[in-house]
Amino acid sequence: MTLFLLTGIMILTYAMLVCHRIPALIQNFRLQSLFLFLVTLDFAVRQKEAGVFVVAGLLLLVKVILIPSFLNHLVKKIRVDERLGLFLNPLLSLIAALFLTWGAAVFCAWLVSDSPAVVFAAFVVSITVVLVGFFIMVFRMKALTQIVGLLVMENGIFLLASSIAGGMPFFVEIVIAFDVFVCAIITGIFMYRINKVFTHIEVHRLTDLKG
Amino acid sequence: MKIPLLLLQAGIAVLAAPLVSGFVRRVKNALRMRQGAALVQPYRNIAKYMRKEEVVSETASWIFRWTPSVVLGSTLAALMFVPVFSFSLSAAGMGDVLSLFFLFSLGRFFLALAGLDAGSAFGGMGSSREMFIASFVEPAAVLAVAVVAAHSSSSAAEPLVRSMGMSFSGMIAAASLFMVVLAETSRIPVDNQETHLELTMIHEAMLLEYSGPSLAMLETAAHAKQLIWFSLLGAILWPWPIGSSSGLSAVACAAFFVLKIILCAIVVGLTEIGLAKMRLFRVTDFLGLAFLFSVLALVVSGLGY
Numbered sequence: 477m478t479l480f481l482l483t484g485i486m487i488l489t490y491a492m493l494v495c496h497r498i499p500a501l502i503q504n505f506r507l508q509s510l511f512l513f514l515v516t517l518d519f520a521v522r523q524k525e526a527g528v529f530v531v532a533g534l535l536l537l538v539k540v541i542l543i544p545s546f547l548n549h550l551v552k553k554i555r556v557d558e559r560l561g562l563f564l565n566p567l568l569s570l571i572a573a574l575f576l577t578w579g580a581a582v583f584c585a586w587l588v589s590d591s592p593a594v595v596f597a598a599f600v601v602s603i604t605v606v607l608v609g610f611f612i613m614v615f616r617m618k619a620l621t622q623i624v625g626l627l628v629m630e631n632g633i634f635l636l637a638s639s640i641a642g643g644m645p646f647f648v649e650i651v652i653a654f655d656v657f658v659c660a661i662i663t664g665i666f667m668y669r670i671n672k673v674f675t676h677i678e679v680h681r682l683t684d685l686k687g
Numbered sequence: 688m689k690i691p692l693l694l695l696q697a698g699i700a701v702l703a704a705p706l707v708s709g710f711v712r713r714v715k716n717a718l719r720m721r722q723g724a725a726l727v728q729p730y731r732n733i734a735k736y737m738r739k740e741e742v743v744s745e746t747a748s749w750i751f752r753w754t755p756s757v758v759l760g761s762t763l764a765a766l767m768f769v770p771v772f773s774f775s776l777s778a779a780g781m782g783d784v785l786s787l788f789f790l791f792s793l794g795r796f797f798l799a800l801a802g803l804d805a806g807s808a809f810g811g812m813g814s815s816r817e818m819f820i821a822s823f824v825e826p827a828a829v830l831a832v833a834v835v836a837a838h839s840s841s842s843a844a845e846p847l848v849r850s851m852g853m854s855f856s857g858m859i860a861a862a863s864l865f866m867v868v869l870a871e872t873s874r875i876p877v878d879n880q881e882t883h884l885e886l887t888m889i890h891e892a893m894l895l896e897y898s899g900p901s902l903a904m905l906e907t908a909a910h911a912k913q914l915i916w917f918s919l920l921g922a923i924l925w926p927w928p929i930g931s932s933s934g935l936s937a938v939a940c941a942a943f944f945v946l947k948i949i950l951c952a953i954v955v956g957l958t959e960i961g962l963a964k965m966r967l968f969r970v971t972d973f974l975g976l977a978f979l980f981s982v983l984a985l986v987v988s989g990l991g992y
Contacts, residue, residue, distance in 0.1 A: 483855070567975045577983060581986055596992050
């Protein structure tokens with residue numbers, strides 16, 4: 477079952493690279509967070525710890541409901557062009573991501589050799605999610621997608637912590653959840669301002685001189 | 688003893704295949720809060736086609752007239768190769784899973800020729816699109832199945848799934864195969880079964896010139912092909928034993944098979960509801976993703992997981 481959910485996260489992570497429009501990317505992030513919530517719930521049920529349930533609930537609230545809704549609201553409000561500003565087309569991005577996953581898989585096979593498939597899969601998927609989040613931040617040219625990239629990276633780190641290390645301490649998790657939420661809101665407001673001043677949110681054009 | 692049972696199994700599967708299409712439609716209509724057609728509507732359609740007169744274009748050659756038989760025949764032969772109710776009942780001695788793809792290609796080749804043969808503009812367009820999509824689908828499907836086969840070190844359908852169990856590479860291969868199934872059964876992100884809009888249809892465009900019993904044969908073949916893909920997907924996703932080796936009775940095997948097909952149908956229906964049809968040139972991204980998952984499965988399988 478866990479393997480099934482992990483494969484789902486992997487698929488959604490790759491699907492993010494095929495997205496052409498911002499709302500599709502946000503929807504994809506919402507689904508990925510939902511799968512992450514299910515993985516955490518599965519973990520909580522097996523561990524039977526109240527703290528993990530609270531962390532899972534917090535994940536559902538913040539990353540599945542609040543942040544994507546806020547981002548969607550932001551997209552509507554700044555009325556920006558919906559296209560992502562792709563630096564690499566989807567197929568090339570996918571091939572690049574394949575190499576990232578390959579590297580992650582070789583690394584993990586070396587690190588956790590002879591462990592069960594679930595541990596290996598969790599390791600590979602979480603490292604892939606982190607790397608793909610990084611990839612989105614670098615190769616997608618809208619400031620909004622960089623927030624999504626950051627959030628995806630955070631999802632990967634959360635998965636890594638909860639599946640490998642048995643979760644971070646309870647208070648750390650809560651603080652991180654609020655941190656991420658506040659971070660998303662602040663960067664969102666920041667972007668609203670950027671859009672007002674520059675009339676676009678394309679990162680590579682921010683250094684242009686304004687007359 | 689084995690051959691009559693094999694034929695019986697194939698016969699039951701062909702008769703039940705339109706039910707799967709009807710069920711997927713029921714799922715979609717239930718989700719849309721619509722009443723929808725009855726579960727047996729595909730049977731009614733086929734019965735209606737059988738009663739109708741057949742019209743053949745004057746310019747059409749023998750290819751046009753023979754194609755329905757070739758397509759239905761190759762699909763029925765393919766049905767023998769997949770583990771439907773029980774692994775011990777698949778024609779494993781006669782060929783492996785790759786021969787399944789060859790049989791599909793045979794049917795597709797003739798169907799594409801027949802689309803061109805009648806000389807209508809839409810038929811040719813449908814053929815060219817079908818071939819365009821097939822050139823993306825086939826590598827992904829073959830590679831996905833090859834990975835699963837490599838994992839069990841055999842390409843025959845019988846040990847293919849029995850010795851596998853759930854593995855990470857198998858799951859990724861199943862994801863790839865699922866996208867292939869959507870494309871091959873002309874489902875929504877690639878094609879749309881529910882509309883006959885000339886500019887977007889792919890599979891239906893090739894069948895546009897057919898009528899009467901020929902159309903009934905081609906539709907039956909399409910339903911059977913869908914059942915084959917669903918059972919292959921089900922066998923890889925949930926590789927729990929069916930067949931004599933597990934000591935289950937034939938009834939239990941059949942019940943388990945039906946359960947798997949129902950699950951596949953529900954998932955396919957949900958996917959269709961959730962997605963919009965893609966522009967034809969975006970389909971390369973979709974099927975490129977499928978191929979990439981196959982390669983990914985190969986990588987993971989190479990590491991032994």
